[in-house]
Amino acid sequence: xxxxxxxxxxxxxxxxxxxxxxxxxxxxxxxxxxxxxxxxxxxxxxxxxxxxxxxxxxxxxxxxxxxxxxxxxxxxxxxxxxxxxxxxxxxxxxxxxxxxxxxxxxxxxxxxxxxxxxxxxxxxxxxxxxxxxxxxxxxxxxxxxxxxxxxxxxxxxxxxxxxxxxxxxxxxxxxxxxxxxxxxxxxxxxxxxxxxxxxxxxxxxxxxxxxxxxxxxxxxxxxxxxxxxxxxxxxxxxxxxxxxxxxxxxxxxxxxxxxxxxxxxxxxxxxxxxxxxxxxxxxxxxxxxxxxxxxxxxxxxxxxxxxxxxxxxxxxxxxxxxxxxxxxxxxxxxxxxxxxxxxxxxxxxxxxxxxxx
Amino acid sequence: xxxxxxxxxxxxxxxxxxxxxxxxxxxxxxxxxxxxxxxxxxxxxxxxxxxxxxxxxxxxxxxxxxxxxxxxxxxxxxxxxxxxxxxxxxxxxxxxxxxxxxxxxxxxxxxxxxxxxxxxxxxxxxxxxxxxxxxxxxxxxxxxxxxxxxxxxxxxxxxxxxxxxxxxxxxxxxxxxxxxxxxxxxxxxxxxxxxxxxxxxxxxxxxxxxxxxxxxxxxxxxxxxxxxxxxxxxxxxxxxxxxxxxxxxxxxxxxxxxxxxxxxxxxxxxxxxxxxxxxxxxxxxxxxxxxxxxxxxxxxxxxxxxxxxxxxxxxxx
Amino acid sequence: xxxxxxxxxxxxxxxxxxxxxxxxxxxxxxxxxxxxxxxxxxxxxxxxxxxxxxxxxxxxxxxxxxxxxxxxxxxxxxxxxxxxxxxxxxxxxxxxxxxxxxxxxxxxxxxxxxxxxxxxxxxxxxxxxxxxxxxxxxxxxxxxxxxxxxxxxxxxxxxxxxxxxxxxxxxxxxxxxxxxxxxxxxxxxxxxxxxxxxxxxxxxxxxxxxxxxxxxxxxxxxxxxxxxxxxxxxxxxxxxxxxxxxxxxxxxxxxxxxxxxxxxxxxxx
Numbered sequence: 049x050x051x052x053x054x055x056x057x058x059x060x061x062x063x064x065x066x067x068x069x070x071x072x073x074x075x076x077x078x079x080x081x082x083x084x085x086x087x088x089x090x091x092x093x094x095x096x097x098x099x100x101x102x103x104x105x106x107x108x109x110x111x112x113x114x115x116x117x118x119x120x121x122x123x124x125x126x127x128x129x130x131x132x133x134x135x136x137x138x139x140x141x142x143x144x145x146x147x148x149x150x151x152x153x154x155x156x157x158x159x160x161x162x163x164x165x166x167x168x169x170x171x172x173x174x175x176x177x178x179x180x181x182x183x184x185x186x187x188x189x190x191x192x193x194x195x196x197x198x199x200x201x202x203x204x205x206x207x208x209x210x211x212x213x214x215x216x217x218x219x220x221x222x223x224x225x226x227x228x229x230x231x232x233x234x235x236x237x238x239x240x241x242x243x244x245x246x247x248x249x250x251x252x253x254x255x256x257x258x259x260x261x262x263x264x265x266x267x268x269x270x271x272x273x274x275x276x277x278x279x280x281x282x283x284x285x286x287x288x289x290x291x292x293x294x295x296x297x298x299x300x301x302x303x304x305x306x307x308x309x310x311x312x313x314x315x316x317x318x319x320x321x322x323x324x325x326x327x328x329x330x331x332x333x334x335x336x337x338x339x340x341x342x343x344x345x346x347x348x349x350x351x352x353x354x355x356x357x358x359x360x361x362x363x364x365x366x367x368x369x370x371x372x373x374x375x376x377x378x379x380x381x382x383x384x385x386x387x388x389x390x391x392x393x394x395x396x397x398x399x400x401x402x403x404x405x
Numbered sequence: 406x407x408x409x410x411x412x413x414x415x416x417x418x419x420x421x422x423x424x425x426x427x428x429x430x431x432x433x434x435x436x437x438x439x440x441x442x443x444x445x446x447x448x449x450x451x452x453x454x455x456x457x458x459x460x461x462x463x464x465x466x467x468x469x470x471x472x473x474x475x476x477x478x479x480x481x482x483x484x485x486x487x488x489x490x491x492x493x494x495x496x497x498x499x500x501x502x503x504x505x506x507x508x509x510x511x512x513x514x515x516x517x518x519x520x521x522x523x524x525x526x527x528x529x530x531x532x533x534x535x536x537x538x539x540x541x542x543x544x545x546x547x548x549x550x551x552x553x554x555x556x557x558x559x560x561x562x563x564x565x566x567x568x569x570x571x572x573x574x575x576x577x578x579x580x581x582x583x584x585x586x587x588x589x590x591x592x593x594x595x596x597x598x599x600x601x602x603x604x605x606x607x608x609x610x611x612x613x614x615x616x617x618x619x620x621x622x623x624x625x626x627x628x629x630x631x632x633x634x635x636x637x638x639x640x641x642x643x644x645x646x647x648x649x650x651x652x653x654x655x656x657x658x659x660x661x662x663x664x665x666x667x668x669x670x671x672x673x674x675x676x677x678x679x680x681x682x683x684x685x686x687x688x689x690x691x692x693x694x695x696x697x698x699x700x701x702x703x704x705x706x707x708x709x710x711x712x713x714x715x716x717x718x719x720x721x722x
Numbered sequence: 723x724x725x726x727x728x729x730x731x732x733x734x735x736x737x738x739x740x741x742x743x744x745x746x747x748x749x750x751x752x753x754x755x756x757x758x759x760x761x762x763x764x765x766x767x768x769x770x771x772x773x774x775x776x777x778x779x780x781x782x783x784x785x786x787x788x789x790x791x792x793x794x795x796x797x798x799x800x801x802x803x804x805x806x807x808x809x810x811x812x813x814x815x816x817x818x819x820x821x822x823x824x825x826x827x828x829x830x831x832x833x834x835x836x837x838x839x840x841x842x843x844x845x846x847x848x849x850x851x852x853x854x855x856x857x858x859x860x861x862x863x864x865x866x867x868x869x870x871x872x873x874x875x876x877x878x879x880x881x882x883x884x885x886x887x888x889x890x891x892x893x894x895x896x897x898x899x900x901x902x903x904x905x906x907x908x909x910x911x912x913x914x915x916x917x918x919x920x921x922x923x924x925x926x927x928x929x930x931x932x933x934x935x936x937x938x939x940x941x942x943x944x945x946x947x948x949x950x951x952x953x954x955x956x957x958x959x960x961x962x963x964x965x966x967x968x969x970x971x972x973x974x975x976x977x978x979x980x981x982x983x984x985x986x987x988x989x990x991x
Contacts, residue, residue, distance in 0.1 A: 663835020
């Protein structure tokens with residue numbers, strides 16, 4: 049299910065020149081409390097215009113509250129928020145040219161699909177003919193032409209999501225916010241929508257801010273992402289940066305899976321001082337006669353458990369002082385078995401130093 | 406899609422009067438709350454609470470026996486009058502009636518509610534709901550009146566007993582002390598029946614609601630663990646339905662305590678609390694005593710509600 | 723708590739019996755409206771006739787009482803709808819200190835026995851030396867009708883997806899536009915239902931009204947007087963039949979209005 053190329057081309061052609069990457073959204077030491085709970089605690093963010101920015105974290109980490117602060121449903125208790133350079137403290141949501149795709153889509157049940165999509169234009173006072181035409185264009189963008197007269201209750205989850213998307217885009221917002229929009233979709237649909245959303249954002253050039261607890265989604269879709277934990281941002285960077293160089297054990301464990309080598313273990317196995325992260329897929333099984341390779345660490349251990357995942361195998365191996373998780377992708381001539389003693393090796397460069405906190 | 410009508414700025418400013426007013430209310434939730442709650446609270450506070458307070462105040466006044474005028478000075482004498490045997494009688498009579506009506510209506514309502522919650526499906530369920538709701542909402546007075554017709558000496562009940570050659574039974578019931586009387590419509594039994602009839606829907610609905618909240622899987626689980634249907638009923642269903650029963654009993658008890666119309670239309674000439682209140686505030690003008698009488702159901706219901714809350718009845722409402 | 727097997731016969735009989743118990747008396751009234759016997763409640767009725775309907779039509783006191791009842795019900799319902807909606811708007815979505823107390827206050831007029839409400843109002847009118855009038859009746863009725871509208875509105879507001887209001891504002895509609903375009907359409911049927919129930923409640927109310935009406939007669943007061951000192955019994959029955967019909971229709975309508983409401987705002991689940 050591809051996007052309508054002709055429609056997108058016409059949209060792309062009409063885009064005004066983007067200024068030299070101004071900051072779309074800026075948070076300066078923003079805090080928001082609910083009673084004694086610090087939902088957002090001294091957060092700084094800079095989201096650049098035109099980028100696909102993901103806010104990733106477990107539930108309760110503050111990412112959704114930050115989204116709501118951008119949208120205008122919450123006001124910060126402390127700190128300063130700017131959208132394209134304009135301060136937005138005390139500015140209600142309807143005055144911000146920022147639109148949201150809600151987690152439950154929030155389609156108006158008493159309106160048709162077309163009226164739903166045209167809503168933003170209607171409240172601005174646009175004439176009916178004009179706003180319906182624009183709404184139809186938006187529906188075409190999300191591949192729902194002809195659904196004009198349906199009601200939300202008649203649509204499937206995926207269709208509702210696309211209506212919500214069209215509705216949020218029709219008013220040409222400066223920033224589009226997405227609150228876990230793919231959560232309710234089944235796997236195949238979700239993967240499809242990830243690709244579509246990315247394409248859409250690239251073509252439209254609008255800044256997308258995307259909240260999710262699914263690290264796979266964040267890694268695959270975003271240009272940059274921020275990892276949240278406990279109301280604070282723990283790390284910001286491109287997906288590669290965050291994945292390859294996790295800043296602390298939380299990021300190492302939350303973004304992808306990782307082995308965390310405590311200082312004692314790191315010292316014993318690799319002769320390194322400090323806390324280290326080691327991705328399971330960087331570890332290889334070395335045969336009995338093989339050399340480990342230059343600049344590599346080798347260690348022996350016994351396989352405690354083994355899970356076959358089709359394309360990969362996940363092993364836990366007990367080595368002196370620790371249990372390592374190993375991810376094997378190679379098709380193996382002789383697959384390992386539980387209880388076997390094996391030799392593991394990984395390049396020293398794969399070890400990532402992390403902050404102790 | 407570029408269009409002059411669409412905003413190019415991130416934040417829109419200006420706008421008409423309504424929009425600015427909306428700004429004020431949306432960004433100040435407390436102000437919005439005040440605007441929303443203000444009128445109803447003022448109305449209820451002044452009209453209702455004010456009136457209640459006025460009543461309560463009057464119960465601490467007393468009536469001068471000679472002049473018949475209300476003496477507006479604080480005294481507990483009027484409450485003392487409540488303890489006179491005649492008045493105490495009234496209170497005990499009313500409470501006893503309320504209790505018996507509550508128990509009987511719980512017993513009758515339970516099978517109906519149980520059936521509706523457990524076995525009624527789709528259309529039947531709607532029908533049941535309507536069948537219970539309609540009498541509830543249709544005229545109270547008409548329904549009381551209907552029973553006056555039914556219980557009249559020449560009415561249908563007598564006729565049925567006669568046709569079944571059971572007149573001796575009816576006479577025997579009427580001859581019973583205390584609850585009997587010259588005819589059904591002039592007896593405690595009659596009053597009891599009417600109360601039961603009128604308040605029944607108030608008991609059915611909360612019980613049904615409580616029973617519906619019991620997931621079928623619980624009953625299956627208890628059966629799975631070895632309980633007989635009777636045991637499952639006693640140990641699983643009944644306790645879970647209890648809050649509904651208590652919620653319903655709040656209505657039946659409270660409504661019986663205060664009613665003055667039903668005993669007047671179907672009953673002996675001995676007074677209930679409601680009638681006492683009505684009489685005293687009427688021609689006698691003894692508002693302090695009427696007020697004191699009114700306080701009795703309030704206090705009783707206060708304790709009742711407190712106990713009901715403990716039993717979780719408020720969740721069933 | 724749906725059961726897959728059928729109910730036992732005893733249970734079915736008990737349930738059916740209970741329901742019949744609820745409805746038979748009303749049917750009897752219908753019967754008695756046609757009886758020829760004027761002085762007593764004789765059963766079976768000696769004969770059947772339609773004459774009492776004509777007699778009732780001709781009685782001026784009935785028309786006056788009916789008119790008053792209708793006017794009182796109409797105004798009380800309007801006031802109750804306004805106050806009930808405002809209160810529901812405040813309580814349904816926000817958490818604030820004293821929220822439970824507000825709910826309790828709104829329910830109180832109907833939770834406490836009517837006689838308390840009635841005599842309180844009367845005592846207050848006496849104290850403030852307000853003479854009885856149309857407005858004293860309305861004051862009482864509106865007060866306990868608020869809760870009916872309030873309950874319906876709160877139930878509907880709670881069921882509607884909370885994000886609808888946020889979605890509307892997000893797309894550029896201010897508070898007033900959101901109310902007009904999103905909240906009101908979703909609330910309309912619940913309000914209508916609440917209004918109808920309030921109307922029926924007010925139309926039928928007698929317990930509080932006897933205290934607040936002074937010398938005036940609403941239809942229920944008329945009926946009460948007739949019950950205590952009957953003039954023409956079958957005429958009372960005719961009026962009773964009319965009252966049953968008049969309250970039956972709004973309630974049925976209210977039920978259907980609040981029933982269709984399983985469709986919420988496009989949840990993604």
